[in-house]
Amino acid sequence: MRVADFGKWPDPVCCARCFPLLLVLPVISRPPSSHDTRAPIAFIDLKAQRRRLGSAVDAAMMRVLDHGAFVLGPEVAMLEARLAERAGVRHAISCASGMDALVMLLMAHDIGPGDAVLCPSFTFAATAEAIALRGATPVFVDVRPDDFNMDPESAASAIAALPAHLTLRGIIAVDLFGQPADYPALSALAARHGVWLLADAAQSFGARLGNHAVGSLGDFAITSFFPAKPLGAYGDGGAIFTEDARLRDILLSIRVHGQGLDKYENVRLGLTARLDTVQAAVLLEKLEIFDEEIVARNRVAARYAAGLAGMVQTPQLAPDRSSVWAQYTVRSDHRDALVAALKADGVPTAIYYPRPLHRQAPYAAALVAPGGLPVTEQLAASVFSLPMHPYLEAEVQDYIIERVCAHCEHR
Ligand SMILES: *Cc1c(COP(=O)(O)O)cnc(C)c1O
Numbered sequence: 293m294r295v296a297d298f299g300k301w302p303d304p305v306c307c308a309r310c311f312p313l314l315l316v317l318p319v320i321s322r323p324p325s326s327h328d329t330r331a332p333i334a335f336i337d338l339k340a341q342r343r344r345l346g347s348a349v350d351a352a353m354m355r356v357l358d359h360g361a362f363v364l365g366p367e368v369a370m371l372e373a374r375l376a377e378r379a380g381v382r383h384a385i386s387c388a389s390g391m392d393a394l395v396m397l398l399m400a401h402d403i404g405p406g407d408a409v410l411c412p413s414f415t416f417a418a419t420a421e422a423i424a425l426r427g428a429t430p431v432f433v434d435v436r437p438d439d440f441n442m443d444p445e446s447a448a449s450a451i452a453a454l455p456a457h458l459t460l461r462g463i464i465a466v467d468l469f470g471q472p473a474d475y476p477a478l479s480a481l482a483a484r485h486g487v488w489l490l491a492d493a494a495q496s497f498g499a500r501l502g503n504h505a506v507g508s509l510g511d512f513a514i515t516s517f518f519p520a521k522p523l524g525a526y527g528d529g530g531a532i533f534t535e536d537a538r539l540r541d542i543l544l545s546i547r548v549h550g551q552g553l554d555k556y557e558n559v560r561l562g563l564t565a566r567l568d569t570v571q572a573a574v575l576l577e578k579l580e581i582f583d584e585e586i587v588a589r590n591r592v593a594a595r596y597a598a599g600l601a602g603m604v605q606t607p608q609l610a611p612d613r614s615s616v617w618a619q620y621t622v623r624s625d626h627r628d629a630l631v632a633a634l635k636a637d638g639v640p641t642a643i644y645y646p647r648p649l650h651r652q653a654p655y656a657a658a659l660v661a662p663g664g665l666p667v668t669e670q671l672a673a674s675v676f677s678l679p680m681h682p683y684l685e686a687e688v689q690d691y692i693i694e695r696v697c698a699h700c701e702h703r
Pocket of ligand 1: 388418466495530
């Protein structure tokens with residue numbers, strides 16, 4: 293079983309097989325040693341959160357079972373109001389997954405064959421997959437080595453090199469590992485070319501850039517409630533954020549088979565892409581503790597940064613940005629040996645992402661920014677992520693830090 297429960301698998305059969313395991317046991321067992329009787333270290337400890345939520349979340353789910361409005365029940369609208377408020381935008385539209393949120397926005401903007409959309413290659417598959425699924429052409433752009441997010445200069449050169457048969461329609465920026473991308477620079481670039489900027493905030497809901505919360509960055513944004521994301525449900529879910537009431541109306545229609553004024557009028561093609569009421573109920577409970585969890589995640593990140601300085605390259609935050617640390621991702625030139633040694637010590641790690649999307653079969657026809665994606669290639673060969681969740685105890689984290697340092701010092 294993989295601990296890589298965050299990036300997930302493109303194969304739905306595999307997902308169906310592994311998903312139950314992932315919720316129950318995202319851990320790797322540690323070989324026993326005489327002085328060490330601790331439980332296996334979790335990469336993401338959903339069980340600890342479950343214990344903390346206690347009976348509140350059980351009661352919330354029971355309320356849904358009792359009222360029986362499983363589809364678009366009252367909790368869905370309540371959640372959407374809370375999400376919009378938190379993001380500081382007028383409208384939040386919940387949906388069945390982050391992937392659906394991306395696809396719904398591309399459908400709403402009529403993105404299709406002949407259209408080009410920029411996105412990073414160093415991201416989870418869904419970002420580019422949504423573009424390709426619509427028949428449009430992903431144009432892969434390099435990322436910056438400091439924040440792992442889209443490099444506005446690479447984006448500008450990709451736009452300049454776009455072949456004449458393609459029309460640039462938009463840019464999808466990803467807030468990788470929880471830190472917002474460079475929205476000031478990317479918004480200016482999008483505006484200069486008269487296209488939209490979509491924020492793929494699947495990993496960053498709860499983070500900020502200056503005075504702006506994630507959800508309000510870009511022209512519109514999406515997030516994901518996949519269980520291992522910072523704000524995760526007990527199943528799949530997602531949301532779209534926008535200021536635009538007309539766009540909201542189109543998305544609400546797409547969410548339910550392109551429905552018009554009543555449910556038997558279909559004015560466009562759509563999907564079954566609603567968020568289950570029971571997931572909305574779970575998320576409402578999780579939102580109650582989300583701010584404290586973000587503080588705890590930042591405490592864990594600070595402890596890593598202090599303990600690992602000089603051993604591996606620790607992640608950098610831009611001065612005006614905060615992160616929700618969906619992952620704590622470090623870099624090492626000896627990544628594979630280090631990961632193997634940590635595994636032997638019972639320290640689970642994961643690699644996001646070992647294979648950039650532009651090197652994967654479904655994107656053979658996609659375009660790549662001029663000069664290729666050297667930073668992306670370098671990151672794919674050197675990054676790995678350490679256990680990160682709000683319930684990581686200091687002594688367990690100190691053990692992880694101590695093991696990383698020991699292996700780095702002995703090189
Ligand atoms: C998880 C993720 C998605 C997709 O979200 P799902 O809810 O799993 O469909 C999209 N983009 C990024 C960057 C992600 O990490």
